[in-house]
Amino acid sequence: MATCYYEGEPYDCSFTDKYFLPIADSIDQSTIAMAVKDSMLIVPWAGCFHLLSLALLGGAIIMADLRVIGPGLHSQSPQSLNRRMQPFLIAALAVLVLSGVMLALGEVMKLFYSPPYWVKMATLVSAVLFTFGTRDSLIRNNGRLTPLAIVFGLVSLLLWGWVFIALTSLLARVAFLIMIAGLGILVWLSGRSADSMPLMARLGSATTIALWMTTAVAGRWIAFW
Amino acid sequence: MRDFFLWMNETPWSVALRESFYVWPILEASHVMTLMLFVGTIIMVDLRMLGLVYRNVPLSEMDRRILPLTVAGFILLVITGLLLFYAKPLVYYHSLFFRLKILLIVAAMINILVYHFRIQKDMAAWDSDPKPPRSARISAAISLSAWVFVVITGRMIAYDWYNCEKLDPNGVMSALADCPPIEFADVTE
Numbered sequence: 001m002a003t004c005y006y007e008g009e010p011y012d013c014s015f016t017d018k019y020f021l022p023i024a025d026s027i028d029q030s031t032i033a034m035a036v037k038d039s040m041l042i043v044p045w046a047g048c049f050h051l052l053s054l055a056l057l058g059g060a061i062i063m064a065d066l067r068v069i070g071p072g073l074h075s076q077s078p079q080s081l082n083r084r085m086q087p088f089l090i091a092a093l094a095v096l097v098l099s100g101v102m103l104a105l106g107e108v109m110k111l112f113y114s115p116p117y118w119v120k121m122a123t124l125v126s127a128v129l130f131t132f133g134t135r136d137s138l139i140r141n142n143g144r145l146t147p148l149a150i151v152f153g154l155v156s157l158l159l160w161g162w163v164f165i166a167l168t169s170l171l172a173r174v175a176f177l178i179m180i181a182g183l184g185i186l187v188w189l190s191g192r193s194a195d196s197m198p199l200m201a202r203l204g205s206a207t208t209i210a211l212w213m214t215t216a217v218a219g220r221w222i223a224f225w
Numbered sequence: 226m227r228d229f230f231l232w233m234n235e236t237p238w239s240v241a242l243r244e245s246f247y248v249w250p251i252l253e254a255s256h257v258m259t260l261m262l263f264v265g266t267i268i269m270v271d272l273r274m275l276g277l278v279y280r281n282v283p284l285s286e287m288d289r290r291i292l293p294l295t296v297a298g299f300i301l302l303v304i305t306g307l308l309l310f311y312a313k314p315l316v317y318y319h320s321l322f323f324r325l326k327i328l329l330i331v332a333a334m335i336n337i338l339v340y341h342f343r344i345q346k347d348m349a350a351w352d353s354d355p356k357p358p359r360s361a362r363i364s365a366a367i368s369l370s371a372w373v374f375v376v377i378t379g380r381m382i383a384y385d386w387y388n389c390e391k392l393d394p395n396g397v398m399s400a401l402a403d404c405p406p407i408e409f410a411d412v413t414e
Contacts, residue, residue: 051257
């Protein structure tokens with residue numbers, strides 16, 4: 001607990017409220033946030049671009065990572081697919097972040113107290129770290145783990161595990177376990193085909209898909225909270 | 226048709242669905258997540274048909290290996306979409322954005338049929354071409370833009386700028402949305 005002051009009077013408040021609420025408040029009152037809130041069009045269009053780039057990100061992940069665990073263009077190597085999808089992935093991510101910032105500026109104070117928003121931010125960081133730090137290296141090195149990939153993977157999965165234990169509801173956990181089971185079956189089935197990738201690469205790609213799915217679902221859930 | 230949806234709106238399952246705490250959000254979230262599968266893969270297939278990516282992959286391999294994913298996504302979208310519609314039939318029936326979205330989906334479907342029955346007939350001749358013939362590229366461009374606008378109009382359904390209560394009751398927009406006479410206007414929600 002910490003002590004906050006309202007018009008000079010002390011009262012008990014949480015550390016978050018004491019140290020981060022003023023920051024959120026000043027963002028909320030900034031010129032750009034005011035402009036976003038005053039405009040009738042910025043938030044709806046940011047929503048559209050957010051969805052379209054989400055679809056593009058989905059396409060890039062599906063082409064590169066679903067190939068590693070089964071369905072996809074088997075005439076192409078996973079390495080080549082991954083390389084060709086990288087620009088799409090980065091472009092989609094850039095538009096997602098940009099439009100996401102616009103969406104967030106429209107409702108800063110609501111998001112400050114929104115658990116799904118913080119789940120999403122944490123899983124986003126974990127998905128980015130894993131995608132570019134671990135999975136990319138796993139595909140390029142044909143399933144061999146480099147020390148750097150291990151570090152990125154551990155940080156990412158620890159962060160994600162903490163979110164799963166500390167912040168999610170029962171519904172989210174059940175949904176996630178069902179998704180893990182589905183991806184696990186794909187990883188197992190794809191191991192039986194003749195041109196299958198090594199197990200580590202398949203696990204890396206399945207994890208990538210799972211991390212982006214959690215991020216996207218948590219993002220959608222902000223609206224329902 | 227409005228009477229039918231009015232009746233549908235009052236069926237117990239429809240009421241239960243729109244008032245449910247979890248089922249509605251789950252359906253809505255699944256609808257949006259499936260976008261990644263459906264629109265994500267169709268973007269890649271269309272970009273291949275435009276000759277912009279995967280230029281060394283034969284179109285027939287895209288059809289065989291990627292299109293089934295697109296079709297699976299489409300089926301999921303239709304199922305969740307129909308359930309969402311069933312939960313709030315009157316809201317969507319009177320929504321101009323929803324009407325526009327359905328028109329765009331129909332246009333995209335016609336484009337698919339034209340491609341499948343006309344353009345694709347001699348595909349064997351250009352299957353492995355890095356850049357398919359003009360007719361195929363035009364079809365891909367139509368498909369890509371149609372689905373982009375389906376996503377945009379779908380998102381815009383959430384905004385009430387053109388809902389019946391905000392339209393001039395004697396105007397064209399009101400007629401296009403089949404708005405009920407003003408004394409029944411409250412029934413649309």
